[in-house]
Amino acid sequence: MDIFMDIVTNKPVYLSFGLWFCIQLCKVITDLIKTKKFNFKRILGAGGMPSSHSAVVCCLAAQVGKNYGFDSTVFAMSLIFACVVMYDAAGVRRAAGKQAKLLNKLIDTPGLTTGEVQEKLVEVLGHSPTQVLVGALIGGFIGGLF
Secondary structure, three states, X not given: OHHHHHXXXXXXXXXXXXXXXXXXXXXXXXXXXXXXXXXXXXXXXXXXXXXXHHHHHHHHHHHHHHHXXXXXHHHHHHHHHHHHHHHHXXXXXXXXXHHHHHHHHHHHOOOOOXXXXXXXXXXXXXXXXXXXXXXXXXXXXXXXXX
């Protein structure tokens, strides 16, 4: 039970997860306003403005820097981790989303498919560089503020 309480009361953990939840909730509300339909999948879905992935890892890095010093090894590790996550969000996953969009177009083209495809691929996987930057700024600000 002590381990559970240690995790739950760990400020970098609850601040980062709280920020993630707030950003995802904002995406759900924005989607509801735009489409007039409630889409619960949006709470866990990837993509959109701002990048919650970037916000979470930058919030965590800022908290680690504040707690252990910006010259510490653990801050260096959290900063490198944040950079890898943000690169992945704007690079690899964005490219995968673009490929999914093209493949879905092929599926919809009459005569090109044999009818074996059961479902379309998820197209919103990654983030634009702007979405990543805004998420990083929000996360760094929140992590540094609290």
